[in-house]
Amino acid sequence: MEQMSRIYLDHAGATLPSEAQIKEISENLMKDVFRLGNPHSRHQSGETTLDIIKQVKECILTHFGVNSEEYSVIFTKNTSDSLKIMAEIVLNIFDKKAENKKLLICDDSHTSVHGIRHQLTNWKTTVKLFETITSKKNVDPFDLFILTAMSNFTGKKYDKNIIIKLKESNPNILICADLASLCGTSPINFKDFYFPDFVALSFYKIFGYPTGIGALIIKKSAKMEKFSPKGFFGGSVNFYNIETGEFILKENFEEK
Template sequence: MNFTEQFPVLNNYIYLDTAGSGILSQSIQQWRKAHDEQFVQEGSKFRLYQADFLEDVRDHVARFFKAKTENTFLVQNFSIAFNAFLDGLDRSHRFLILQSDYPSVNYPIESRNFKSIEYAELDENLEQNILNKVRSFKPSILTLSLIQYINGIKIDLDFIKKLKQEYPEMLIVADGTQFCGTESFNFEDSGLDVLLSSGYKWMLSGYGNGFMLIKDHVNEHLYQDRIDHALPQEPFLKHKKLLTLCFEPGHLDTLAFGTLKQSILHLEQLGMDVIEKRLHTLSELAKKAFTERGLLTSDVAQRTTHSTIFNLKSDEALIKRMRDAHVLFSPRGAGLRISFHFYNTEQDLEKLLQIIDRA
């Protein structure tokens, strides 16, 4: 499949930086232009039906991830929602987090006065490390990124499901920003209790939108100090429940969240099963080629499965060759990070390998 017509940036670059930022399609650009033109022409009238508009977006998000609509919240990004989530928890919680996880995951936990925090080592034995810590530390909440932003290590979702079955009282909270949009996912059937994500990476929906999905029982853990306080009774707020007021305060941008809906429609049109299969193929080809060239750290090379995010050992000469060849990537950690989405091809990988092999 050729995606250059929908994604013109592919005509100018070998785009290997979706882990940094997804790209916008031509059709979404046209939708956004029509949206803003309507706002220009109608002013406040344009917002008369924004509540129905946003509820429709919520329905699409819930359907896409097989979550409950009433437990789906539209948020500006992962970080805002995650901080609001943490502020709704009692400080008696004991957190287990991963060493070197995304700063927007670890720092908000570390900087609050929760009872205690311990860390699981992030290496090729990640799942066993987590299990050992859960058994010894007995956390009340496990929080982690489903895919690690620096090296692309992906948690085994079957492990998460079994872990939840073994420790049903422990909440499992996940950052899905590097995961959502890469494969089919059934939230209600997963081991996760909470999933939060920004939309600007693999969901390809630009900036200013994200979502938060929770299970029914999570309600009893959040904002318990407010449940006896009367909710607003103004006509424009009286239909909102407590968690809606906490996670969706103020006005939401129909441009941003409308873009999220359009992206979901596009992903569904392509087929998440097709996308998942394509990414699996690219991941296996890339991992094999990078391992043969000694470009991966041992913790990544030794894992059985992997995402399409890789951190390659590099030097200034390789970085210059890649930039000269119009390859878009991100410096991360001790190397350079590249990532493949469905619009990438085996030819993109071959071109990258040719650049690497010139040394």
């Protein structure tokens, strides 16, 4: 066995992949039956890739104790990207009614969470110590709460029952669980988080390779189904008129 030359401790940033993992990935990619292609293309490699994506999404949801009837999986670059998309969806849901909306975040949240306040520009943002919120008998009503389940700085895990307290003040509050740090160290069931509306995470914090893959997992609801992004990209449309700019998005929420 080679002598260890360094010690790696930055698992809050990204964990290290195992040798067996890298070997299996490489072997699978070299198999002819496993040749990957564009999932929007209608040929064998494209259809194989689309099937794999569907299977992976089901595995992800099963890992968190839910299924595709309850949640949708949107692949992203990382947790920060997931939170940005979440903010876009929230703005779309509330539309022009956002002037009086309120966002609550805790002081010990990741910088990506704090950055959301600059996307929700018309919202009133409140930043508080976690203990300040939980110690109050009654809390003010908020419209969106982003819970960082585990601090990436201190490693502290926060009490999930804060969600119940906030829902007592506003039953319609949207809950976003930032599980980026926690998912790399602990088994998670969405039931323990009272089935949040949004979950943001990065997969490379769980298994290290490949990097640049995260997810925004979204609870299916009437509100979410109304979401329609501004514009479109690549395979997200069924129709586009190059002269008028008219377009029709795909009906599947995950493909919009």
